[in-house]
Amino acid sequence: MADIQSTEKSRELFDRAARVVPGGVNSPVRAFRSVGGDPRFMVSGEGCRMTDADGNTYVDLVSSWGPLILGHAHPHVIDAVTAAAVKGTSFGTPTPGEVDLAEELVARTGVERVRMVNSGTEATMTALRLARAATGRTKIIKFAGCYHGHVDPLLAAAGSGVATLALPDSPGVVGTDETIVAPYNDIDSVAKIFAEHDGQIACVITEAAAGNMGVVAPRDGFNRKLAELCRANGALLILDEVMTGFRVSKNGWAGFSGDTADLFTYGKVMGGGLPAAAFGGRAELMDMLAPSGPVYQAGTLSGNPLACAAGLATLQLCDDDLYAKLDAVSQTLGEAAVAALTEAGVPHRLSRAGNMFSVFFTADDVSDFAGAQAQNVAAYRAFFHEMLAKGVYLPPSAYEAWFVSGALDDEAVAQIADALPYAARAAAK
Numbered sequence: 001m002a003d004i005q006s007t008e009k010s011r012e013l014f015d016r017a018a019r020v021v022p023g024g025v026n027s028p029v030r031a032f033r034s035v036g037g038d039p040r041f042m043v044s045g046e047g048c049r050m051t052d053a054d055g056n057t058y059v060d061l062v063s064s065w066g067p068l069i070l071g072h073a074h075p076h077v078i079d080a081v082t083a084a085a086v087k088g089t090s091f092g093t094p095t096p097g098e099v100d101l102a103e104e105l106v107a108r109t110g111v112e113r114v115r116m117v118n119s120g121t122e123a124t125m126t127a128l129r130l131a132r133a134a135t136g137r138t139k140i141i142k143f144a145g146c147y148h149g150h151v152d153p154l155l156a157a158a159g160s161g162v163a164t165l166a167l168p169d170s171p172g173v174v175g176t177d178e179t180i181v182a183p184y185n186d187i188d189s190v191a192k193i194f195a196e197h198d199g200q201i202a203c204v205i206t207e208a209a210a211g212n213m214g215v216v217a218p219r220d221g222f223n224r225k226l227a228e229l230c231r232a233n234g235a236l237l238i239l240d241e242v243m244t245g246f247r248v249s250k251n252g253w254a255g256f257s258g259d260t261a262d263l264f265t266y267g268k269v270m271g272g273g274l275p276a277a278a279f280g281g282r283a284e285l286m287d288m289l290a291p292s293g294p295v296y297q298a299g300t301l302s303g304n305p306l307a308c309a310a311g312l313a314t315l316q317l318c319d320d321d322l323y324a325k326l327d328a329v330s331q332t333l334g335e336a337a338v339a340a341l342t343e344a345g346v347p348h349r350l351s352r353a354g355n356m357f358s359v360f361f362t363a364d365d366v367s368d369f370a371g372a373q374a375q376n377v378a379a380y381r382a383f384f385h386e387m388l389a390k391g392v393y394l395p396p397s398a399y400e401a402w403f404v405s406g407a408l409d410d411e412a413v414a415q416i417a418d419a420l421p422y423a424a425r426a427a428a429k
């Protein structure tokens with residue numbers, strides 16, 4: 001596979017975009033601000049590869065930030081979306097596909113009810129509203145470095161793009177005065193917050209396994225202890241599975257680890273690359289939502305037939321064989337990255353949660369956001385650009401997970417393995 005040649009057309013598109021779209025992108029991390037250089041405008045994808053406007057092809061380790069667990073344009077998904085599209089793109093009425101997808105989610109996760117929305121942000125926003133309504137309390141606990149979408153009260157010490165751009169908390173946000181931020185993986189600090197705010201905490205929200213400060217798995221028992229603390233204090237636990245759900249196992253991190261919660265949020269994989277997300281939990285809680293109950297939530301395009309078709313088609317192929325393949329390829333790539341960085345003498349830590357992983361450019365173990373921030377971002381920048389030049393598309397940020405897909409073939413794995421030593425030497429400089 002040839003190294004990347006001209007990127008002139010991407011440059012022209014970025015110039016055009018910057019005249020009509022803030023920063024030239026519709027989601028900040030896409031702009032390459034933290035790694036420098038110009039973003040690549042993609043025009044097509046097939047399997048584990050995508051092609052930019054200049055005709056360069058990349059092996060994709062971002063997978064649209066998680067959703068494309070089967071790779072690009074999987075025929076089963078495309079057939080399902082096409083079949084749905086020819087029947088009509090939206091009705092504003094209930095449709096059979098929503099029921100099919102909801103039944104699939106319930107069967108996989110064990111939640112009793114799910115409500116479909118369009119994005120992970122909407123899912124966490126409404127789960128929060130429901131937790132506040134159910135408890136009659138307003139304060140919430142979240143963890144530094146965990147990202148739950150751009151929901152106002154959750155944009156405090158958020159990871160992902162906010163961390164990537166090293167932004168302080170965003171202007172224009174209200175409601176974070178009710179948000180208490182705790183260090184990730186520190187159960188004692190959560191216990192202390194509960195003690196200091198007795199009877200006031202509505203919920204704790206946590207990523208099932210953190211993937212938005214780079215990948216940082218919860219310590220053994222951390223999520224379970226959170227559930228216990230919530231129960232003992234009359235608060236609810238929201239496990240945000242938008243990233244981990246149906247990615248790390250058939251039924252997400254909860255299935256992988258045995259963790260439980262009162263409410264769960266899902267997104268990414270369950271939409272198969274189209275905008276679909278959901279939140280769910282016990283019937284008694286979920287039935288507080290309108291029209292069964294008084295808590296309002298709605299969406300013009302919620303449960304959209306194309307998105308439900310893509311999600312269901314994707315989940316139909318998310319079987320044991322797929323997860324075995326994802327685990328194996330993630331293991332191979334992680335080991336290859338470690339070998340290359342070790343050989344080049346670059347301090348690093350490979351960090352994983354199931355098949356999600358990332359590499360921190362630091363000599364110390366990372367268990368929280370402070371640890372993630374101690375990494376050498378400049379080294380990642382050099383590493384990223386060398387991989388990109390060799391046709392491997394890594395996340396354009398040191399604070400994001402690397403996402404493998406079932407479409408990664410031997411040739412792609414070899415291409416990544418061949419590129420890694422060059423990237424490691426670039427990071428060593």
Ligand code: PLP
Nearest residue numbers: 119120121147148149240242243
């Ligand atoms: N929750 C988690 C854990 C996420 O990783 C994300 C997005 O990356 C979200 C919520 C927000 O989802 P969306 O970007 O679909 O709004």
